[in-house]
Amino acid sequence: MTDETSPSPSSLTPDEQTKLRELTNQSWNLELAISGVAMFAILQWPDALDSAFSYIQYNFLSGREDFVGRIPAMAYSMFKAATYVLFAAFLANFIMRAFWIGLVGLQAVFPAGIQYDRLPMSTGYTQKRLAEELGPIDRYILWLDKRSNVLFALAFQVAIIMFTVAIMYILALGLYVFIQPNVPGPVWLILNTVINVFFFGGSLLLPILSLERFRDNPKASLLHYRLTKIFQNVYMGVYRPMSYITNTFLSNIPRKKLTRTYLVFYGLFMVIFMIEFTHDQLQGQNRTSFLNRRHLFTARVDSLYINPANYDNQRPADSYVDAASIQADIIREPYLKLFIAYPKALDTLLTKMAKEPEWPDSLSRPARRQQYAVWSSQQVNKLVQITVNDSVMAQPGLFFTQAGPLEQKGWQTVLVPGNLRIGYNLLRIGINRPKHQEPEELVSIPFWYVPEKLSQPTSVLGRADSPPAATSETNAQSRKFLRKMLHGNASRGEGGN
Numbered sequence: 001m002t003d004e005t006s007p008s009p010s011s012l013t014p015d016e017q018t019k020l021r022e023l024t025n026q027s028w029n030l031e032l033a034i035s036g037v038a039m040f041a042i043l044q045w046p047d048a049l050d051s052a053f054s055y056i057q058y059n060f061l062s063g064r065e066d067f068v069g070r071i072p073a074m075a076y077s078m079f080k081a082a083t084y085v086l087f088a089a090f091l092a093n094f095i096m097r098a099f100w101i102g103l104v105g106l107q108a109v110f111p112a113g114i115q116y117d118r119l120p121m122s123t124g125y126t127q128k129r130l131a132e133e134l135g136p137i138d139r140y141i142l143w144l145d146k147r148s149n150v151l152f153a154l155a156f157q158v159a160i161i162m163f164t165v166a167i168m169y170i171l172a173l174g175l176y177v178f179i180q181p182n183v184p185g186p187v188w189l190i191l192n193t194v195i196n197v198f199f200f201g202g203s204l205l206l207p208i209l210s211l212e213r214f215r216d217n218p219k220a221s222l223l224h225y226r227l228t229k230i231f232q233n234v235y236m237g238v239y240r241p242m243s244y245i246t247n248t249f250l251s252n253i254p255r256k257k258l259t260r261t262y263l264v265f266y267g268l269f270m271v272i273f274m275i276e277f278t279h280d281q282l283q284g285q286n287r288t289s290f291l292n293r294r295h296l297f298t299a300r301v302d303s304l305y306i307n308p309a310n311y312d313n314q315r316p317a318d319s320y321v322d323a324a325s326i327q328a329d330i331i332r333e334p335y336l337k338l339f340i341a342y343p344k345a346l347d348t349l350l351t352k353m354a355k356e357p358e359w360p361d362s363l364s365r366p367a368r369r370q371q372y373a374v375w376s377s378q379q380v381n382k383l384v385q386i387t388v389n390d391s392v393m394a395q396p397g398l399f400f401t402q403a404g405p406l407e408q409k410g411w412q413t414v415l416v417p418g419n420l421r422i423g424y425n426l427l428r429i430g431i432n433r434p435k436h437q438e439p440e441e442l443v444s445i446p447f448w449y450v451p452e453k454l455s456q457p458t459s460v461l462g463r464a465d466s467p468p469a470a471t472s473e474t475n476a477q478s479r480k481f482l483r484k485m486l487h488g489n490a491s492r493g494e495g496g497n
Helices: 013-025 027-062 065-107 124-134 139-183 187-210 219-233 239-252 256-281 344-353 367-381 468-496
Strands: 336-341 384-388 399-403 406-417 423-431 439-449
Touching: 027 065, 027 139, 027 406, 065 256, 065 344, 065 399, 139 239, 139 344, 187 219, 219 239, 219 468, 256 336, 336 423, 344 423, 384 406
Parallel strands: none
Antiparallel strands: 336 406, 384 423, 399 406, 423 439
């Protein structure tokens, strides 16, 4: 049996301490590399965030303007604000560490550092004051090294918190999108109440149990510890690394200074978040905003609003169709090329309305796929109602398709309505819900029908500066008249013979 005792979990052996000092002395090069890679990665986030936000907004929350519809916008704005803060933190660390390297190299060349008594063009008093204010260069190098390390750790703490918030937003969105539509109302109310009581009640109870009057109470201390352990699971694996950073700050920095620093930091973060969120709301789905409203202006009613996303000639090719689209706002052809979007939010409604039949077990997989495809096409053409002006299109002939670079899923058809009016027309698309007299409207798209024959005044036909369409029509009429005259002359010549 040996007399040596193993080190406690909170202490290190001399060899481990030496190894840690060596790693600490060489950590600056890793900080530079990580900061550079992190800044490059952060610059790639906005495009990925835009793509993810557009996908979630289109598929799950199209048309929702309640709190659930704002969850992705809040998450999107928070991630962008955190991106700005992270980039600024890593950039500041990169600059500070690069400056630190320059000072270390300078001290290696001039070990004596700043010799204030040898400063030219200065008085003795100035030299003394500068020595008191600046101090030796090695002390400033040490101070700069500490600040760089603290800033680097703080940047990673923000990254960890951002990851946790992202997971929480995804879970909350999953509850509202997948759980709420598929459970009865009372069950969802109980589940929602339990979750809110757990999070908000626990968040209020933990600070209360931390007060001095409850610290010496064994039951209160035990409850505080159990709540803490439960909330550790909420952080989904990142509680331990985040605790090392947070608890190190809490136990080494004075409370007032730390509180002031955190308030300034998170206050700046919230200002950036609110600016970004407000900007996204103004640029997003909300057509009317409080800050930019007009007295005689409405954008809530589709039939009274021209939405560029509803027209293929005005919508960017790499963007989603909101609900439906036609080829243009001014139609020259006597037909409409219609695309109707099929997001997951609409799929939730159609799943309840069209129950899949039970197919015979004797059917092979290819045969079952064939019958399912025919059945689903019949259901879609029965449930989707298309109206042009006052006429319902009895046979819309919708076909499944994936349109555009985003391969957006939906239905496509070509309508040849016989009731198009020259000028203003209205296309309406709705869902025929059982036990409802009126269809549930998805979108109304106004458009103007201007046939090609009316696109050019008759007074310009035959002019030298007339457009090609008018010139070709004139030439066609001239050729037709010439053939008629030649045919008539030939007939008279044969009669004379």
